[in-house]
Amino acid sequence: MSSGASVPELAAPSPASPQQEAELAKLIVSVLSLEVVPEDIQPEAPLFNQGLGLDSIDALEIALAVSKTYDVKLRSDDERNHRIFASLRSLAAHIEKHRTR
Secondary structure (H helix, E strand, C coil): CCCCCCCCCCCCCCCHHHHHHHHHHHHHHHHHCCCCCCCCCCCCCCEEEEEEEEEEEHHHHHHHHCCCCCCCCCCCCCCCHHCCCEHHHHHHHHHHHHHCC
16 A cells, blocks of 8 residues: 655656746856856756766755755755756756745
8 A cells, every 4th residue: 555655756846937047046156156157057957967067065065055045955865866956947946846935
């Protein structure tokens, strides 16, 4: 008997608005002191490796900034992190779904 609790939480993320994605892009550029303008970060482009080239230390810094800015906790041991941090859009959707208003 299944209660449906095993359904992945990211199966149907709440979409973030383009404004929310732009706000998050500005936060990422600011926190990481990136040499790109926030508008150049494509919402679906990978944040890590071939995308912006971010690494695990960058992910920790982003997680801390997201926690302070949006009151959304991102845990380093969360098995969904590869999906949460896949792109600006996926991170923004996760924040939108879990932020306290």
